[in-house]
Amino acid sequence: MMKKVLEGSMAVAEAVKACRPHVISAYPITPQTHIVENLSQMVADGDLKAEFINVESEFAAASVILGASATGARAYSTTTAQGLLLMAEVLFNIAGLRLPVTITCANRAVSAPINIWNDHQDSMTVRDSGWLQLYAEDCQEAADMQLQAYKIGENPEISLPVLVNMDGFILTHAFEPVELFDQKMADEFLPPYKPEKYLSTKDPVTFGILAEPTYYAETRYRLQQAIEASKPVIDDVADDFKAKFGRYSGGLVDKYRLEDADVAMVAMGSVVGTMREVVDELREKGEKVGLLKVRAFRPFPKEAIYDALKEAETVVVMEKALSLGLGGILLNEMKTAFYGEERQPKMSGFIVGLGGRDIPNQSIADAVKKARSEKVEDHFVDLKEELIGIGE
Numbered sequence: 001m002m003k004k005v006l007e008g009s010m011a012v013a014e015a016v017k018a019c020r021p022h023v024i025s026a027y028p029i030t031p032q033t034h035i036v037e038n039l040s041q042m043v044a045d046g047d048l049k050a051e052f053i054n055v056e057s058e059f060a061a062a063s064v065i066l067g068a069s070a071t072g073a074r075a076y077s078t079t080t081a082q083g084l085l086l087m088a089e090v091l092f093n094i095a096g097l098r099l100p101v102t103i104t105c106a107n108r109a110v111s112a113p114i115n116i117w118n119d120h121q122d123s124m125t126v127r128d129s130g131w132l133q134l135y136a137e138d139c140q141e142a143a144d145m146q147l148q149a150y151k152i153g154e155n156p157e158i159s160l161p162v163l164v165n166m167d168g169f170i171l172t173h174a175f176e177p178v179e180l181f182d183q184k185m186a187d188e189f190l191p192p193y194k195p196e197k198y199l200s201t202k203d204p205v206t207f208g209i210l211a212e213p214t215y216y217a218e219t220r221y222r223l224q225q226a227i228e229a230s231k232p233v234i235d236d237v238a239d240d241f242k243a244k245f246g247r248y249s250g251g252l253v254d255k256y257r258l259e260d261a262d263v264a265m266v267a268m269g270s271v272v273g274t275m276r277e278v279v280d281e282l283r284e285k286g287e288k289v290g291l292l293k294v295r296a297f298r299p300f301p302k303e304a305i306y307d308a309l310k311e312a313e314t315v316v317v318m319e320k321a322l323s324l325g326l327g328g329i330l331l332n333e334m335k336t337a338f339y340g341e342e343r344q345p346k347m348s349g350f351i352v353g354l355g356g357r358d359i360p361n362q363s364i365a366d367a368v369k370k371a372r373s374e375k376v377e378d379h380f381v382d383l384k385e386e387l388i389g390i391g392e
Contacts, residue, residue, distance in 0.1 A: 001245070003179045008139040008171040009034035011178040012078075012104055015143035017048045018186040019102075019150050021076040023068035025053050025061040029083040030116050031168040032106035036078060058083035062090035062103075069099040070207050072198030074150065076101065080168055081108035081122045088126055094161050095130025095223065097208055100153030100193075101161045102146065103131075107269070107320075108168040109355045117356020118168040119320040120269065123297075124329050130223055132162045132230055133298040134250075135268040139176040142166040144241065144249040147181070147190050151237050154193050158230050167270040169356070179247075189244045227299045234296055252301035254293040255308050257283065261290030263368055264312040264345075266305075266334065268294045271318065271352065271359055278364045289368060294330070302337040309337075315347045316371045318364065318381075322351050327378035348376045357382065 006014070012035050016024075024043070026036035042048040051068075055061045058079050065075035079087060084105055094101060105123050109115040123133060134149065136142035142164065149162035166172060197205055211219060231252060238250025257279055258264060265275055272293045282289040292308050294301070309315055319330040326332060331349030338344055348371035353359045363381050370376060 001179050001182050001185070003177055005175055006139070006178045007034065008142060008166065008174050008176065010038050011139045011143040011176075012146060012166070013038035013042065014180050015146040016076055016104075017042050018181040018183060019076070019147055019190060020074065020187075020192075021050050022073035023051045023053065023065060023075045025055050025064035025075070025077045027055050027058050027061045027079070027083065029058070029080055031108060031172045032078045032080045032083075032104065034172065035104060035106070058086040059090060062087040062094065065101045065103075066090055066094050066097070066099060069094070069101045070097065070199050072193070072195050072200070074193040076103070078104040078106065080106040081110055081116075084122045085110065085125060088129065091126055091129040091131060091161075093208065096219065098159040098223070098226070099161060100150070100159055102149045102153065103161070103163050104142075104146070105163050105165045106168040106172045107165050115355040116168070118170050119354045119356065120165070121321045121354075123163060123165050124321040124323075126163075127298055127329070130160070130227070131298065132160055132227065132234075132296070134162065134164050134296055135294070136164065136166045136171065137270055137272045137293060139171055139174060140178050140247075141249045142171055143178055144245070144247070147186060148237050148241055148250045150193070151190050151240070152230060152233055155233050156196060158226055158233055159195075160226055160230060165269065170270045179245075181245075185244060189241065231296075231299050231301060231303075234299075250295070252296045252304045253308060254295060256291040256293070258290035258292060258308060258312075261288050262313045263287070263289045263316060263372065264292055264309050264314070265289065265316045265318060265364070265368065266292045266294060266309075266330070267318045268297060268330065269320065271320070274359060274361060275318070275364055278361050278368075281361065282365065282368065287368075297330075300333055300336075305334065305337040306341060309345060310341070310343045312345045314371050315345045316368055317347065317349045318352050318367060319349070320353045322378065331377065346371070346375050348379070350376070350379050350381050352381045
């Protein structure tokens with residue numbers, strides 16, 4: 001394997017190439033465009049043998065990979081923000097048909113107002129579509145997750161699509177040292193896709209037929225069971241990946257300095273890197289602070305979260321999305337991990353980084369300080385009061 005300094009989008013494109021997809025659908029939208037631009041060049045140069053299809057919309061992009069996967073092909077696409085929302089109808093169909101495609105989402109704020117910078121409101125909006133969702137902290141992890149996503153989704157006992165999330169611009173346009181994949185090793189880790197059932201004139205079958213009330217509930221039950229069953233598979237694939245490539249960049253959650261922590265911070269995505277620095281800074285001051293990275297948001301790893309945080313006195317959830325009319329999505333789902341349990345830490349939630357707003361170390365440290373003194377929910381960090389009329 002070889003290490004190079006690459007833009008995050010290029011690193012993902014290199015990883016996708018190593019997965020040997022048969023069909024790639026592409027519709028440009030900032031900030032994911034560089035991924036498909038690089039893939040198109042690979043196909044044009046003959047470095048990747050795949051059908052590269054330029055489509056007229058994100059709805060079409062999702063429809064193309066649905067059809068391709070139904071015929072037994074390994075299929076890939078990428079999108080962001082409004083593009084992901086335009087795919088929503090097809091996303092539900094892909095999951096319901098149990099087609100293990102992979103889409104990379106370059107997370108971006110949802111309009112209006114128009115904003116092309118990063119937060120997690122796009123992927124959070126489709127969290128109930130039946131897709132597994134993984135969140136990358138850095139460019140290496142975003143690349144590594146591509147191979148793991150296919151291996152997880154194509155497991156015959158799972159057979160589910162996977163959305164790999166990487167923060168727009170922060171990761172897609174960042175240059176970092178990334179270890180590229182040796183194709184032989186990638187092939188050993190991720191063998192060719194061989195589904196048990198697929199559309200073929202030699203053995204005709206029907207996908208997606210009408211399900212009357214007599215049958216529909218059973219299909220949703222089995223989909224739910226498959227998503228729950230993916231939890232140990234996600235961890236097992238991460239272990240297999242480490243055994244093959246020498247690094248652990250998968251699994252449901254990651255723990256950092258939590259062993260004796262009385263305050264545990266929780267987050268997803270690239271902000272985790274900044275939060276590690278804050279943990280170290282606060283530790284140097286004698287504060288027992290740790291960090292839990294939630295890498296898999298679907299399936300939601302309730303058991304792993306409880307096990308990691310059950311000894312903490314205070315939990316500080318920091319997230320880049322909210323359910324309007326309710327509040328922090330991750331915060332409220334975190335509460336389910338502790339519902340009915342004997343251990344109930346004080347849990348506070350902070351909304352950060354919406355629309356790409358910077359999240360400095362001091363803001364994170366201030367959130368920890370505030371959570372120590374009081375329980376807060378859905379506290380918007382670093383609001384500009386003059387813009388919202390507070391105090392008038």
